[in-house]
Amino acid sequence: MAVLLVVEDDRTIGEVLESSLRAHGHEVVWERSGLHALRRAAAAEFDLVLLDLGLPDLDGVEVCRRLRREQPGAVVVMLTARTTEMDVVVGLEAGADDYLTKPVRLTELHARVRAHLRRGGPKPSVAPTPPLGDLLVDPVSRRVTIAGRELRLRAKEFDLLARLAAEPDVAVGRETLMADVWDEHWFGSTKTLDVHVAALRRKIAELVEATGAVVPRIVTLRGHGYRLEIPAAR
Template sequence: MDSLDDGVASRILLIEDDSTIGEVLSSSLRSHAHEVVWERTGAAGLASASATMVDLVLLDLGLPDLDGIEVCRQLRRAQPGCVLVILTARAAEMDVVVGLEAGADDYLVKPVRLAELHARIRAHLRRNEAAATVPAVPIGDLVVDVPRRRVTVAGRDLRLRVKEFDLLARLAAQPDVALSRETLMSDVWDEHWFGSTKTLDVHIAALRRKIGEVAASARACVPEIVTLRGYGYRLELGAPDDSARP
């Protein structure tokens, strides 16, 4: 089944308790030829996620029965390969960070603009399709195998979330090259992204932690993700200058 405008269609799980918002979002998504399962509670959403694989989840954090952050954590365990986007009326940065750390790949602040919603979905789905033609990239003992969506450190598998993988693959595609925050947000999330880039910082922190843990246990030589203050990040092999780190 093709999308009405760009051929990108998917199975989407919408978890939203507000009937008006849910009707608008589900109707708009279906008009773009996506298959939509709309659940109105956290419990129903988790049950649906356990029963059927989906490509993308839209999760409202303000649910009537369960804490949205806990639902986010459980969804990530139930659907490790899907894109998880939180919908939140909580504009405070800390709420967004907590959601991202709980397993979300992206977020949208309510009221959600439909044009932005569809642009984000297209970007997320296309990112997964485009990766198939990129060869595996070895950097020291770190290997980013894009077609297989697999990362290893000295032969040990590194378990990453969807956007953590995409971000590492983008950095690894140009090792030792300084990449701006704007470039990373555009290439990994959305070319029309605007507003806070806290999403990027949270994912960088998670990558550093996960790579570091596996590298330490394997005594492996892995690249560093170096912070370039006021600009962005660079993936480099070897010990960077300490002044580059925050």
């Protein structure tokens, strides 16, 4: 039985989430404010946190940052009515593992919760990855460097880049990436993949601009997925 923390100020939504999650066999603690959630997280460990970003007392993104410090081993799933990509990226950068947009479909919610609770660590191969231009992905140490400078990535960002780097110049489908990096039984929107790719591109571009390095490009393949395109030889 997993122990879940639900942070939701709306009484109706909170009651539905609490009762539905309990019906699926989870132990549930429901808090209606960011401060109360943080106090609860400081006192007990949780397997997964469902966090509404629109809280009445604290900004949900700041609550996410502080929850991540308090609960480094917990999965944090944002519940948000903010649908722009940048809003979601900010939440993921704050430490969230995933997000669901409101109104939340309970079928998707439960499938997502099961997927995250099943996770058994990163799935990408730990076989050494040859340098790709100035990019080096080391699955053993889980480090990425560009021209000798470390690229700071979150866990899923690393797993995604490592999966693409394992087959450079190969088109990898969305379903394959979701299965290999997230969960083979993933249900619902795969928009989280696009958000993670956007965050990866931004972080890589910032370090490339600072170093002048030559690195592979993550190419979008409409209707299929992504490809890590090897840079031309200098």
